[in-house]
Amino acid sequence: MVTWIRGEGLHRQAKEWAREHVKRLEEVGITPKLAIILLNDDPVELATQRRFASLKARDVREVGGEAEIYELHDVPPERRTKEALRLIESLNKRDDVTGVIIQKPVPPFVDERALFAALSPEKDVDALTPDNKKRLLDRFDLDNDVLPCTPAGILELFRMYGIEIRGKDVVVVGKGELVGKPLSVMLMQLDATVTVLHALSKEREPYVKRADIVISAVGRPPEIYRDNPWRLTGEMIKEGVVVVGVGGKVDPISGKWHFDVDEKSVAEKASYLTPNIGGVGLATRARVLKNLIRTSYQVARLVVSSRIVGP
Ligand SMILES: NC(=O)C1=CN([C@@H]2O[C@H](COP(=O)(O)OP(=O)(O)OC[C@H]3O[C@@H](n4cnc5c(N)ncnc54)[C@H](OP(=O)(O)O)[C@@H]3O)[C@@H](O)[C@H]2O)C=CC1
Numbered sequence: 158m159v160t161w162i163r164g165e166g167l168h169r170q171a172k173e174w175a176r177e178h179v180k181r182l183e184e185v186g187i188t189p190k191l192a193i194i195l196l197n198d199d200p201v202e203l204a205t206q207r208r209f210a211s212l213k214a215r216d217v218r219e220v221g222g223e224a225e226i227y228e229l230h231d232v233p234p235e236r237r238t239k240e241a242l243r244l245i246e247s248l249n250k251r252d253d254v255t256g257v258i259i260q261k262p263v264p265p266f267v268d269e270r271a272l273f274a275a276l277s278p279e280k281d282v283d284a285l286t287p288d289n290k291k292r293l294l295d296r297f298d299l300d301n302d303v304l305p306c307t308p309a310g311i312l313e314l315f316r317m318y319g320i321e322i323r324g325k326d327v328v329v330v331g332k333g334e335l336v337g338k339p340l341s342v343m344l345m346q347l348d349a350t351v352t353v354l355h356a357l358s359k360e361r362e363p364y365v366k367r368a369d370i371v372i373s374a375v376g377r378p379p380e381i382y383r384d385n386p387w388r389l390t391g392e393m394i395k396e397g398v399v400v401v402g403v404g405g406k407v408d409p410i411s412g413k414w415h416f417d418v419d420e421k422s423v424a425e426k427a428s429y430l431t432p433n434i435g436g437v438g439l440a441t442r443a444r445v446l447k448n449l450i451r452t453s454y455q456v457a458r459l460v461v462s463s464r465i466v467g468p
């Protein structure tokens with residue numbers, strides 16, 4: 158029988174914790190405010206990113222903070238990087254903005270590197286600025302650092318469900334900057350044997366079949382992408398494996414979700430499995446809240462007093 162790995166508990170705990178810290182920050186005159194930037198005009202991405210952005214904004218408002226969503230997807234392609242840079246610079250300067258998320262993926266013609274390089278590292282809720290990314294290669298502290306939201310959320314889920322990582326064969330499918338790459342680095346530091354598969358991997362099946370833990374972070378469901386699709390099904394995995402499904406897209410026409418993992422067939426073989434709804438997404442949002450509180454303390458130290466102590 159499969160045990161479902163649910164994110165609800167982490168999400169609820171994070172909201173309670175964040176609510177307390179919003180009150181403490183109010184006492185020093187700081188209200189956490191998250192700015193979310195949308196840049197992608199691809200219809201699938203726009204539908205998906207709008208959904209995520211509004212959920213994150215809702216969480217922040219529920220704990221007493223503020224959120225602003227900036228939609229730049231209508232700016233002509235040739236001006237979009239420039240306009241985004243201008244917006245990021247103004248958000249950097251504003252003392253009322255304490256955290257910024259640039260929703261990924263950005264369209265191919267936008268200079269993503271330049272955007273993350275321009276963002277103030279102390280407001281970087283996703284830990285995606287060049288310096289924040291590099292710190293991961295050194296070491297990390299799951300309880301105290303601003304870490305990439307989804308990888309950290311997944312590690313918290315493993316801890317909560319008592320899933321061992323040390324010495325395990327872990328396959329990570331996808332090496333995106335947001336999930337696959339940082340997560341595989343973190344798993345390596347936790348002494349897993351990590352195999353990373355991606356679009357150009359010669360073979361995937363043999364690696365997936367022998368893994369103790371499979372994490373799928375691709376986001377190319379066959380219902381939406383004819384070219385180069387990916388789906389993990391029950392016949393691809395061994396009995397008793399732990400499966401974590403991360404990738405998913407909203408179909409802009411039907412408004413329906415399609416995911417990396419075929420929940421039904423995988424549930425018949427896996428020992429632990431994240432549900433496509435109510436799993437990693439909630440763990441990610443829990444971590445977004447925690448990171449925003451941490452970046453808000455960092456901003457408070459800069460604009461109010463360096464003596465303010467954080468969580
Ligand atoms: N549930 C949640 O909370 C979250 C979900 N997501 C979702 O996770 C997914 C991944 O996010 P992100 O890291 O930004 O992804 P990217 O789009 O940056 O990367 C996708 C990765 O998948 C690989 N890939 C593409 N096609 C295949 C294939 N056919 N088989 C195997 N691998 C393939 C790519 O390979 P290559 O590098 O060779 O091009 C790339 O490494 C997205 O769907 C995103 O929406 C993200 C964050 C949170």
Ligand SMILES: Nc1nc(=O)c2c([nH]1)NC[C@@H]1CN(c3ccc(C(=O)N[C@@H](CCC(=O)O)C(=O)O)cc3)C=[N+]21
Nearest residue numbers: 209212259260261262283306433434435436438439441
């Ligand atoms: N810079 C950046 N940072 C991100 O953190 C980021 C991003 N870009 N791009 C896209 C992905 C995706 N993502 C999710 C957030 C919430 C849910 C989520 O809450 N899902 C709910 C419900 C979904 C629904 O009700 O529609 C669930 O799983 O139960 C999922 C996925 C963050 N992402």
